[in-house]
Amino acid sequence: MVKKINTKEFNEEAVKGISVVDFSATWCGPCKMLAPILEGLSEEMTEVSFYNVDVDEEDALSEQYGITNIPAVLVMKDGVKLDILVGFKPKDVIKGEIEALL
Numbered sequence: 001m002v003k004k005i006n007t008k009e010f011n012e013e014a015v016k017g018i019s020v021v022d023f024s025a026t027w028c029g030p031c032k033m034l035a036p037i038l039e040g041l042s043e044e045m046t047e048v049s050f051y052n053v054d055v056d057e058e059d060a061l062s063e064q065y066g067i068t069n070i071p072a073v074l075v076m077k078d079g080v081k082l083d084i085l086v087g088f089k090p091k092d093v094i095k096g097e098i099e100a101l102l
Helices: 007-014 029-044 059-064 091-101
Strands: 002-004 018-024 049-054 072-077 080-086
Touching (some): 007 018, 007 059, 018 029, 018 091, 029 049, 029 091, 072 091
Parallel strands (some): 002 049
Antiparallel strands (some): 018 072
């Protein structure tokens, strides 16, 4: 399950273990296409925590991580940014990128 979080929750939860954070917006077409892919991956990759951040609601957090284009998928381990995937990507590409960082 992809959990929608705010900045406070991000600072409490996404900094533990391996986290995939989808920065998106409700008006973003590619973001809507990416959401079910990440939902599916969250069910397959149970060792990874999946989150969603709305850039319109959490602009300071987006700015902190340099998110200027969406969708942007931030991959973190123990609070350290490992990679950011920008734009829509197919499921196998996203899964491969996450697995390469595990």
